[in-house]
Amino acid sequence: MKTILEAIDLTKVYKVGKIEVPALKGVSLKVREGEFISIMGPSGCGKSTLLHTLGGLCQPTSGKIVIDGEEISEAKDAVRTDIRRRKIGFVFQRFNLLPTLTARGNLEIAREIHGNGKEDQKHVDQILALLGLENKVGHKPSELSGGEQQRVAIARAIINKPSILLADEPTGNLDTENSLIVLTMLQELNRKFNQTIIMITHNPEAAAVANRLIEMRDGRIVPHEHDVSWDAKEDKIYI
Ligand SMILES: Nc1ncnc2c1ncn2[C@@H]1O[C@H](COP(=O)(O)OP(=O)(O)O)[C@@H](O)[C@H]1O
Numbered sequence: 001m002k003t004i005l006e007a008i009d010l011t012k013v014y015k016v017g018k019i020e021v022p023a024l025k026g027v028s029l030k031v032r033e034g035e036f037i038s039i040m041g042p043s044g045c046g047k048s049t050l051l052h053t054l055g056g057l058c059q060p061t062s063g064k065i066v067i068d069g070e071e072i073s074e075a076k077d078a079v080r081t082d083i084r085r086r087k088i089g090f091v092f093q094r095f096n097l098l099p100t101l102t103a104r105g106n107l108e109i110a111r112e113i114h115g116n117g118k119e120d121q122k123h124v125d126q127i128l129a130l131l132g133l134e135n136k137v138g139h140k141p142s143e144l145s146g147g148e149q150q151r152v153a154i155a156r157a158i159i160n161k162p163s164i165l166l167a168d169e170p171t172g173n174l175d176t177e178n179s180l181i182v183l184t185m186l187q188e189l190n191r192k193f194n195q196t197i198i199m200i201t202h203n204p205e206a207a208a209v210a211n212r213l214i215e216m217r218d219g220r221i222v223p224h225e226h227d228v229s230w231d232a233k234e235d236k237i238y239i
């Protein structure tokens with residue numbers, strides 16, 4: 001199976017005035033195409049920092065990240081942004097939709113549609129339908145439930161066919177029923193379209209929809225025997 005993401009010995013130190021906060025203390029990770037990985041761990045252990053670093057939202061202090069053959073860790077801001085736009089989809093706990101735009105408008109912006117191309121509009125509507133939102137395309141976020149807003153956010157995240165979908169507690173603001181709908185849709189995206197997904201969650205039931213669990217503690221990945229054996233043949237041990 002193709003490796004879609006490889007991170008080697010990542011560290012991240014935040015500087016707050018004169019204080020240094022080590023958030024990642026050497027994380028190595030290999031993700032294969034089509035995996036659905038969940039990341040769990042106590043608050044403050046570095047989960048969001050890891051996801052943001054993997055997705056090129058911030059630069060690691062040291063270490064290397066290669067996404068689908070392109071090195072993102074040492075790239076200049078503009079190059080990193082470009083790789084991120086082409087290869088990464090992000091979903092956040094707070095949906096982060098543009099409030100003045102409709103569901104369709106939020107997707108069109110992500111696709112950078114300036115005209116009104118019929119093909120593009122068809123594609124946008126198809127993706128919204130895939131997320132069960134065919135009757136909501138003209139609704140603004142305030143006219144949608146939390147679960148529907150998150151589905152729009154997922155639709156927006158996958159509109160440009162990213163290599164990897166990164167989700168930071170996507171069900172953190174949802175009730176049980178809507179959480180289940182969103183998780184089921186992520187699972188379908190993974191199974192039907194082989195979408196690679198890395199999802200942070202606090203919820204063991206949410207983690208269970210994934211096919212690999214990564215546990216973090218204090219800026220590190222907690223090793224599991226099972227994962228180590230996976231790559232035991234190689235020089236480096238990836239978790
Ligand atoms: N922008 C930032 N500036 C300074 N410290 C930060 C910043 N973001 C996160 N941290 C710190 O880094 C550590 C890891 O945070 P985070 O990655 O958000 O953890 P988690 O997502 O697991 O709760 C925490 O100690 C947090 O306070």
Ligand SMILES: [Mg+2]
Nearest residue numbers: 047048049168
């Ligand atoms: Mg977090």
